[in-house]
Amino acid sequence: MRSLVDRELEESASVTGSIDPEQVLRVADVLTHVFRSKHKVVLFGNGGSAADAQHIAAEFSGKYMFDRAPLNAVALTNLSSITAIGNDYSYECVFERQVEGSIREGDAVVAISTSGNSKNVLRAVAKAKELGARTVGFSGPTGKLKNVVDVALTIPSKKTSHIQEGYMAAAHVVCGMVERALFGRRAVFIDRDDTIAKDVPYCPEPKDLMLVPGAGKAIKRLNDAGFLVIVVTNQSGVARGYFDERTLHEIHEKMKKDLAKRGGKVDGIYYCPHLPEAGCRCRKPEVGMVMQALEDFPIDLSSSYVVGDSEHDMDLGRRIGAKPIQVSESFTLSQAVDRILKESEKKI
Numbered sequence: 106m107r108s109l110v111d112r113e114l115e116e117s118a119s120v121t122g123s124i125d126p127e128q129v130l131r132v133a134d135v136l137t138h139v140f141r142s143k144h145k146v147v148l149f150g151n152g153g154s155a156a157d158a159q160h161i162a163a164e165f166s167g168k169y170m171f172d173r174a175p176l177n178a179v180a181l182t183n184l185s186s187i188t189a190i191g192n193d194y195s196y197e198c199v200f201e202r203q204v205e206g207s208i209r210e211g212d213a214v215v216a217i218s219t220s221g222n223s224k225n226v227l228r229a230v231a232k233a234k235e236l237g238a239r240t241v242g243f244s245g246p247t248g249k250l251k252n253v254v255d256v257a258l259t260i261p262s263k264k265t266s267h268i269q270e271g272y273m274a275a276a277h278v279v280c281g282m283v284e285r286a287l288f289g290r291r292a293v294f295i296d297r298d299d300t301i302a303k304d305v306p307y308c309p310e311p312k313d314l315m316l317v318p319g320a321g322k323a324i325k326r327l328n329d330a331g332f333l334v335i336v337v338t339n340q341s342g343v344a345r346g347y348f349d350e351r352t353l354h355e356i357h358e359k360m361k362k363d364l365a366k367r368g369g370k371v372d373g374i375y376y377c378p379h380l381p382e383a384g385c386r387c388r389k390p391e392v393g394m395v396m397q398a399l400e401d402f403p404i405d406l407s408s409s410y411v412v413g414d415s416e417h418d419m420d421l422g423r424r425i426g427a428k429p430i431q432v433s434e435s436f437t438l439s440q441a442v443d444r445i446l447k448e449s450e451k452k453i
Contacts, residue, residue, distance in 0.1 A: 120267040121274045124260060129275050131256045133282035135239050139213040140165075140287055145177035147207060147238075149200045149229060150217030153269055154243075155182050157217055161276050169280040171403040173288035179207070181229075200229035210237030219268045221248015230254060243272040289405030290333050292372075293445065294395065294421070295324075296413030297338035300432055302360060307342035310352065311359040319439040321367020326442050328370050330449060333402055336360075336374040337394040337411075337421070343378035350378060373398055389413075390420035412441050 136146055146165065148158035158180040165178035181187075181203045190199045204214060214233040218226045221244035230240050230253055242254035245268040251257035260271035298304045301320050305313045327334050336357075342348055348356075357374050364371060375394035377387040387393030398404065411422030411429045422429025428448075430441045 116264070117267055117270050120260060120262040120264075120271050124258075124271055124275050128256070128258045129278050130282075132241055132258050132275075133279045133286070135213060135241060135256050136215075136279065137283050137286045139211070139239060140176050140283065142211055143177075144209070144211040144213070145179065145207075146213045146215060147179050147181060147204065147233075148215040148217065149181040149203075150226060150243075151223055154217035154219060155180070157243075157269065157273055157276070158182060158215070160273070161215065161280065164277070164280040165283070169277075169284045171284070171288070173284065173403075176283075176287075197224045197228055200225050201232045204229045204232045204238075205236070208233050208236045208238045212236075213239040213241060215241045215243065216250060216254065217243045217272070218248065218250050219245055219265050221245060221250040223250075226250065227253065243276070244268070285399075285403065285405045286407060289403045289408075291331065291449070292333035292335055292398070292402065292404045292406075292409040292427075293327050294335050294337050294398070294409065294411045294427065295438075296389075296415070296418050297336055297360070299414040300412060300418075300438055301336065301364075307345070307347045308356060309342065309348045311356045314356050314359055314363075316360070316363050316367075317438060319437065321364045321369040323439045323442040324364055324369030324371065325367065326446065328368075330446055332445075333372045333404065334370065335398050335402070336371055336376075337389065337398070338374075338376045339388050339417075340376045340378055341380050341388075344380045344383070353378075373401060389415075389417040390424060392421065392424055395421070395425050410445055412438065412445075 139146055148162050150158050159182050162178040162180040165176040181200055186203060187199045190202045216226045216230050227249060233240050240254040242250040242257045244250045244259055246259050246261055251259050258272060258275055260268040262268050295301055301316060303315045303317055308314055324334050340353055343350055343353060361371055375397050377385060377394060379385040379388055406426045409427040411418055411427050412432060414432050419429040419431055430444060432438055432441050
């Protein structure tokens with residue numbers, strides 16, 4: 106029996122891991138644009154998909170990861186409406202009639218059909234397009250739905266349960282992306298050594314850490330502009346035995362105090378203690394440290410920056426969708442902050 110459980114879980118994980126990220130991004134972009142334009146999102150489906158529509162709508166109208174203003178998202182699951190329309194017209198009309206009564210140009214519908222062939226779902230999509238709404242479809246790899254919507258999220262499985270698991274996993278990612286894009290804060294992820302502090306090989310003690318000239322003032326300017334300032338640093342000296350994590354915390358406490366003397370504040374510090382060959386998911390350019398920060402802070406990566414001296418920092422910025430800025434002896438942290446603030450002013 107245990108082997109059957111293992112197999113089901115492995116299959117589910119394999120399906121979820123095979124979802125096309127570009128499709129997820131396109132869905133998130135559409136819904137972000139609709140909500141940003143003060144329009145609404147309407148979701149519908151049959152059976153389990155009806156429950157999933159309610160679930161997703163609740164993530165938008167309530168909250169997903171952090172407190173923020175509600176978003177206008179509604180699931181067409183009112184039992185009285187469904188039974189009345191089904192009785193007076195036909196079951197094929199239960200979503201179409203509600204869409205016709207509620208959708209306005211600029212809104213979006215999210216149609217959910219595991220088979221992709223639910224007639225009432227397809228009719229509602231056709232009506233939504235007629236009314237000028239954007240259309241999104243969640244389905245498996247077959248069926249008509251994926252071919253008639255503007256943006257399709259297709260789950261690569263023929264098994265109903267795994268299709269449903271897949272599109273709910275993707276929907277949660279979409280909810281997080283929309284929430285961060287609309288309500289997330291801007292952040293600057295900054296490398297430590299040779300960016301904020303002078304490069305001392307494996308800096309083993311607090312007394313060895315010295316800020317680069319102007320670091321405190323530069324970070325204060327980011328603070329004043331509303332940016333979160335988050336340090337992400339590879340510290341393999343821990344794994345090499347040059348210092349322990351307690352000492353590393355003491356080094357970082359000194360860095361924070363030195364910055365504070367000049368008015369600067371670091372909102373978070375994340376470090377990778379592993380050797381380069383360890384194959385961990387946190388050592389830059391891997392994104393593990395940023396993912397930790399996203400658990401702690403409501404950050405919009407698309408309006409954020411990564412500042413550091415190495416190509417690993419630049420690669421990290423590209424991987425997370427933030428803008429990378431490389432510092433050097435001829436281009437300092439202060440100059441990088443000048444660029445960030447200048448670009449930010451243009452966007453306002």
